[in-house]
Each structure stands twice: as C-alpha cells, then as structure tokens.
C-alpha cells in the first residue's frame with residue numbers, strides 16, 4: 599500500500615538522483631534516447647509528434663527535437679497555462695523557443711489549443727519515474743494527466759527516463775494517466791501491456 603504523501607518523498611529522491619548525474623552520463627543518455635527514439639517504427643512513421651523541451655536534469659531532448667524537425671516531422675511543444683493545463687504550439691527550430699514559467703523554454707508560434715495534442719501520432723512525455731504498469735510520476739501539476747486524457751487509445755505515449763527510473767512500483771491515484779511505453783538509455787523501449 600502507498601500513501602499519496604509518498605509521491606512528494608519519491609519526487610525529492612528522484613530529483614536528487616538526477617542532480618547528481620555527471621555531465622558525461624547526461625550527454626550519453628541524451629544521445630542514446632535520441633537514437634533509440636528515432637528508430638521506433640511509430641516515430642519513423644509519425645507525421646506529428648508531441649514532444650517537450652527538457653528542463654533541469656531531465657534527459658536532454660534538444661538534439662532529438664532538432665533531428666525530428668530536420669527530417670520533416672511536425673513537432674508540437676507544450677505551453678504551461680496558469681491552471682496547469684497544457685496548450686500546444688509548433689516547433690520551428692531552436693530559434694522558435696523563448697523562456698516561459700518554471701524555467702521552461704516554450705514555443706513562440708501561435709498556440710493551437712489544449713486539444714491539439716490529440717492530433718499527434720506519438721506523444722513524448724516527461725516523467726521523474728515510471729513503473730512496470732506504465733504509472734507515471736510527474737512534477738505534480740497534473741498537466742500530463744489532463745493532456746494524456748485527450749490522446750486516443752492507439753497512440754504511442756512514451757516517457758523518457760534516465761537509467762534506474764523505470765521502477766517496480768509507484769503510488770497511483772485514480773486520475774493518473776498511464777504511459778504506454780518508457781525509454782531508458784540502457785534499456786531501450788519498454789512497452790506496457
């Protein structure tokens with residue numbers, strides 16, 4: 599059994615682990631995740647991918663975004679709304695980003711609305727950890743619980759993690775939206791039933 603207060607403690611432990619990663623490990627992780635993702639069939643086929651710009655010690659997504667954009671994939675990025683929900687706008691290269699709230703870099707293109715995430719063929723999801731059932735621990739704003747509820751059942755949703763962040767079990771609440779797969783640098787893509 600888990601108490602919901604556990605989430606806060608687990609978040610702190612995971613953020614501490616990320617902060618302790620050395621730069622070489624981070625660079626290698628970003629490359630492994632980028633190369634791993636670019637080879638996922640759904641990603642290769644995708645016309646539109648909903649992604650995000652990494653912040654802090656999250657696995658770095660910038661070279662992945664650039665690679666997707668260069669190969670002609672339409673990339674949507676989130677903009678954090680005051681109520682924690684996510685709006686979406688297109689990525690038009692590194693120059694199309696500007697500082698937003700919470701240390702985030704956000705797209706400067708016109709926002710397309712909270713429902714735009716439903717047009718993505720693949721959704722890349724930030725997470726602090728994911729468990730073996732796909733339950734995801736995020737930053738606590740409930741942003742992706744709302745966004746993922748708008749994504750169709752056949753769409754691949756993938757959390758990007760550092761090694762060690764795909765864990766046996768996380769506390770789950772009724773509103774928690776599961777991801778359908780997780781990618782770690784050393785473990786590759788793991789799909790959940």
Ligand SMILES: Nc1nc2c(c(=O)[nH]1)N(C=O)[C@@H](CNc1ccc(C(=O)N[C@@H](CCC(=O)O)C(=O)O)cc1)CN2
Nearest residue numbers: 650651652653654655676678700701724737739741742
């Ligand atoms: N890269 C990224 N983008 C995202 C999310 C995320 O988790 N990661 N979000 C997921 O819902 C939404 C934004 N929510 C966020 C909520 C809190 C913080 C946050 O705690 N920022 C730290 C600084 C970053 C760090 O050092 O880790 C801070 O404010 O202190 C960031 C984003 C949408 N965009």
Ligand SMILES: Nc1ncnc2c1ncn2[C@@H]1O[C@H](COP(=O)(O)OP(=O)(O)OP(=O)(O)O)[C@@H](O)[C@H]1O
Nearest residue numbers: 605734735736737738739740741742743744773774
């Ligand atoms: N559909 C929703 N509408 C409004 N609030 C919601 C919704 N889903 C979850 N929340 C709220 O968001 C809060 C945080 O939820 P939770 O701890 O699961 O966040 P998280 O998934 O870790 O965060 P994030 O998705 O922002 O990374 C909860 O208080 C919850 O009530």
